[in-house]
Amino acid sequence: MRHMMTLADLESKIQNVPREKIAFLPTPLQILPRFSKALGGPKILMKRDDLTGLALGGNKTRMFEYLLADARKHGADTLIGGAFVQSNYCRQLAAACRATGFEVELVLRKLTCDDDQNFQGNFLLDLLLGAKVHIISGDAEDQRQAMYRLAHRLEAEGKTPYVVRMANDGDLSLDAISYTVCFCEIVEQCQKLGIQPTHLYASSYDSTQAGLEVGNRALGGLMKIVGIAAETREGQNPRERMARCADLAAKRLDLPFRFSPDEIDNTTEYVGEGYGVVTREGLEMIRLLADTEGILLDPVYTGKAMAGLASHIKNGIVTKDDVIVFLHTGGTPLLFSYGEQLITEEIMELITYDTDRLD
Numbered sequence: 001m002r003h004m005m006t007l008a009d010l011e012s013k014i015q016n017v018p019r020e021k022i023a024f025l026p027t028p029l030q031i032l033p034r035f036s037k038a039l040g041g042p043k044i045l046m047k048r049d050d051l052t053g054l055a056l057g058g059n060k061t062r063m064f065e066y067l068l069a070d071a072r073k074h075g076a077d078t079l080i081g082g083a084f085v086q087s088n089y090c091r092q093l094a095a096a097c098r099a100t101g102f103e104v105e106l107v108l109r110k111l112t113c114d115d116d117q118n119f120q121g122n123f124l125l126d127l128l129l130g131a132k133v134h135i136i137s138g139d140a141e142d143q144r145q146a147m148y149r150l151a152h153r154l155e156a157e158g159k160t161p162y163v164v165r166m167a168n169d170g171d172l173s174l175d176a177i178s179y180t181v182c183f184c185e186i187v188e189q190c191q192k193l194g195i196q197p198t199h200l201y202a203s204s205y206d207s208t209q210a211g212l213e214v215g216n217r218a219l220g221g222l223m224k225i226v227g228i229a230a231e232t233r234e235g236q237n238p239r240e241r242m243a244r245c246a247d248l249a250a251k252r253l254d255l256p257f258r259f260s261p262d263e264i265d266n267t268t269e270y271v272g273e274g275y276g277v278v279t280r281e282g283l284e285m286i287r288l289l290a291d292t293e294g295i296l297l298d299p300v301y302t303g304k305a306m307a308g309l310a311s312h313i314k315n316g317i318v319t320k321d322d323v324i325v326f327l328h329t330g331g332t333p334l335l336f337s338y339g340e341q342l343i344t345e346e347i348m349e350l351i352t353y354d355t356d357r358l359d
């Protein structure tokens with residue numbers, strides 16, 4: 001692919017976009033020698049966006065650097081976010097608002113009938129971060145309407161609300177740009193290490209991969225980007241969403257290219273039974289990475305993405321000669337809300353109750 005611009009040129013375009021610094025960047029790029037060996041495949045490096053720094057980290061923290069700057073520009077004082085009860089997005093939104101002086105209200109939808117009774121994981125952290133939480137029943141459309149009703153109520157009370165995510169579904173370009181920044185970091189870090197990656201793997205359904213695609217295209221197509229989705233949505237194709245999102249981000253950065261869905265590699269093959277349902281392969285990856293490197297993946301996003309990479313290694317889609325960067329997008333608190341489902345018989349064998357056997 002034609003080389004279009006230098007890293008410095010791309011970074012200077014990004015610098016024109018208003019940003020509120022809340023993340024610890026650049027996140028580390030870590031070589032995983034024992035994990036690579038265990039998978040018997042290529043050299044694997046991990047971009048540690050689970051360490052973005054805000055209340056247990058994750059990919060959304062980067063996105064809020066741009067969204068909060070936009071909210072500030074609009075004179076907002078209260079941010080309204082909406083997703084599932086155990087949302088990483090909402091937990092990082094709550095922390096980002098706390099770190100920058102915004103009020104925050106969350107409209108949360110149940111994924112299971114009683115997940116609002118499980119004060120664990122992200123939901124626990126939302127509350128500890130002092131977010132006002134509204135639990136609703138119904139579908140995504142009911143949630144969207146509830147968020148707008150809340151915004152109207154806050155306006156009537158004299159506040160200036162700014163609705164994020166659900167309402168912004170049409171334009172996720174600011175979220176995506178934060179991942180063009182991440183792509184630039186990866187390129188710079190690889191240059192310093194003298195490594196030329198062939199592939200970049202990430203868990204994504206929209207803005208994360210879209211932003212990486214923009215960075216890769218701007219710099220001339222340095223590596224193949226492979227997205228592994230954690231969900232399927234009826235009537236929607238993640239590649240179409242990503243192309244649209246990448247187009248909007250490229251336009252905002254004044255970059256002279258556009259995307260078509262067939263240029264984007266994203267698969268829903270590793271979702272398993274559905275969003276938020278643990279897969280055996282995902283769990284195996286959580287255990288293997290923990291055993292070999294002491295790093296924690298999560299059961300909903302990164303564990304499934306890693307299962308995708310492991311399967312691609314097994315099937316020869318990537319070979320021993322390739323060099324892989326796996327983007328760890330976070331999700332750590334989900335380990336706690338899924339605790340019971342992660343405890344297998346094999347893990348139980350790690351516990352000894354009979355103290356005599358210590359002698």
Ligand SMILES: Cc1ncc(COP(=O)(O)O)c(C=O)c1O
Pocket residue numbers: 058059088089203204205206207208209298301302329330331
């Ligand atoms: C841990 C984690 N990884 C990946 C993603 C996917 O991000 P996106 O679909 O916005 O690219 C999310 C989204 O919530 C997430 O929480």
